Amino acid sequence: MSLRGMLADTRPLQNPHFRRLWLANIITVVGAQLTVVAVPAQIYSETGSSAYVGLTGVFGLVPLVVFGLWGGALADHFDRRTILVITTSGLIATAALFWLQAALDLGNVWVLLSLFAVQQAFFAVNQPTRSAVLPRLLDVDVLPAANSLNMTVVQAGAIGGPLVAGVLIPFTGYAWLYLADAVCLFATLFAVVRLPRLPVEGVTGTPGLRSVAEGIAYLRRHPVLMMSFVVDIIAMVFGMPRALFPEIAHESFLGPEEGGLAFALLFAGIPAGAVLGGIFSGWVSRVTAQGRAVIWCIVVWGVAMAGFGLAVLGADLTSGSARPWLLLAVLMLVVGGAADMASAAFRSAMLQSAAADEVRGRLQGIFIVVVAGGPRIADVTHGATAVAVGTAAAATGGGVLVVVLTVAAALLVPSFVRYRVASRARLDG
Numbered sequence: 285m286s287l288r289g290m291l292a293d294t295r296p297l298q299n300p301h302f303r304r305l306w307l308a309n310i311i312t313v314v315g316a317q318l319t320v321v322a323v324p325a326q327i328y329s330e331t332g333s334s335a336y337v338g339l340t341g342v343f344g345l346v347p348l349v350v351f352g353l354w355g356g357a358l359a360d361h362f363d364r365r366t367i368l369v370i371t372t373s374g375l376i377a378t379a380a381l382f383w384l385q386a387a388l389d390l391g392n393v394w395v396l397l398s399l400f401a402v403q404q405a406f407f408a409v410n411q412p413t414r415s416a417v418l419p420r421l422l423d424v425d426v427l428p429a430a431n432s433l434n435m436t437v438v439q440a441g442a443i444g445g446p447l448v449a450g451v452l453i454p455f456t457g458y459a460w461l462y463l464a465d466a467v468c469l470f471a472t473l474f475a476v477v478r479l480p481r482l483p484v485e486g487v488t489g490t491p492g493l494r495s496v497a498e499g500i501a502y503l504r505r506h507p508v509l510m511m512s513f514v515v516d517i518i519a520m521v522f523g524m525p526r527a528l529f530p531e532i533a534h535e536s537f538l539g540p541e542e543g544g545l546a547f548a549l550l551f552a553g554i555p556a557g558a559v560l561g562g563i564f565s566g567w568v569s570r571v572t573a574q575g576r577a578v579i580w581c582i583v584v585w586g587v588a589m590a591g592f593g594l595a596v597l598g599a600d601l602t603s604g605s606a607r608p609w610l611l612l613a614v615l616m617l618v619v620g621g622a623a624d625m626a627s628a629a630f631r632s633a634m635l636q637s638a639a640a641d642e643v644r645g646r647l648q649g650i651f652i653v654v655v656a657g658g659p660r661i662a663d664v665t666h667g668a669t670a671v672a673v674g675t676a677a678a679a680t681g682g683g684v685l686v687v688v689l690t691v692a693a694a695l696l697v698p699s700f701v702r703y704r705v706a707s708r709a710r711l712d713g
């Protein structure tokens with residue numbers, strides 16, 4: 285395979301609607317990451333309490349779950365362009381209110397947390413709708429490439445945004461970061477306004493609890509789609525060791541308690557791997573056996589996380605020579621991040637192509653809930669396990685469990701492993 289063939293497949297960018305959305309996302313993700321950093325930083329600055337900072341998890345996850353499920357139902361009922369216009373405008377409004385409270389120096393943590401919850405509610409409706417739109421714009425054979433391009437931008441922002449915000453906060457304060465987020469979002473608003481009308485194909489029903497239940501029932505009737513969620517839950521719940529990074533950085537890799545280089549490298553490892561995986565994702569569009577590809581990607585993720593745990597164990601057993609083990613640990617995280625990016629690209633494409641249009645929004649809503657909830661459950665399970673058996677054993681054991689449970693799931697549902705993408709024509713705008 286030539287180098288050009290290994291690089292990201294850019295064919296989706298030939299579609300003008302997708303190209304505008306993708307270019308706008310590059311701009312928007314920068315502003316979004318500024319707010320991601322500014323909110324907890326401002327809360328800690330005003331309260332001096334990590335407990336208040338921790339409340340962002342509750343204020344963020346609850347609306348993400350509720351409105352993720354309901355937002356999917358909305359996306360299967362109303363014109364999806366209209367929903368994107370409304371939710372993007374809502375994100376702009378909340379960013380502007382973040383700016384206003386900082387500019388006025390209100391100093392009220394509950395205002396901050398409430399705005400954060402409203403922002404996450406708009407985001408939870410926006411994202412399932414945006415994902416459900418792609419199969420209406422692109423041919424099915426380029427959906428994995430489109431998802432890879434989108435995730436590469438998001439992961440790159442997850443690396444660069446916090447670094448930029450960390451440098452700017454001492455000089456600009458919080459208000460200017462929120463204002464930058466609001467301004468950047470206008471790029472996405474311009475892109476979604478230019479979309480064609482996107483009414484739902486097929487019977488839509490009423491966007492209430494019954495509609496959400498019907499989406500879940502549809503998932504239960506389609507084992508291939510159900511398995512795409514099951515294997516992701518396995519990978520994230522048992523294989524995401526990020527809750528252990530602070531202790532590992534300090535205890536195993538001899539970093540300072542407040543952070544330091546080892547801490548930063550561990551947190552950057554998985555996103556960096558995802559970015560590299562996105563850059564060299566040209567191969568994903570040539571894979572038709574997407575079910576088998578997902579299984580292999582998650583097995584690689586599990587092996588990488590087990591390797592990460594063994595690197596931590598090596599550092600623990602050879603105290604005083606932590607640097608080589610740190611490099612190995614970060615390498616394992618990078619490999620895992622690349623595998624996770626490919627897995628997510630295939631799973632997203634399967635949901636977008638195999639599901640009927642009238643349920644795509646609801647399935648994407650469930651996808652958002654799983655993606656957001658899995659790592660948070662992992663934080664709890666890994667933290668509790670590490671108290672009992674240590675960080676190295678927790679990380680290693682989690683990786684091994686991912687491999688074992690993924691293979692078991694593949695054996696129980698062979699139709700998932702056999703799943704191959706079938707080409708279907710789509711509106712190209």
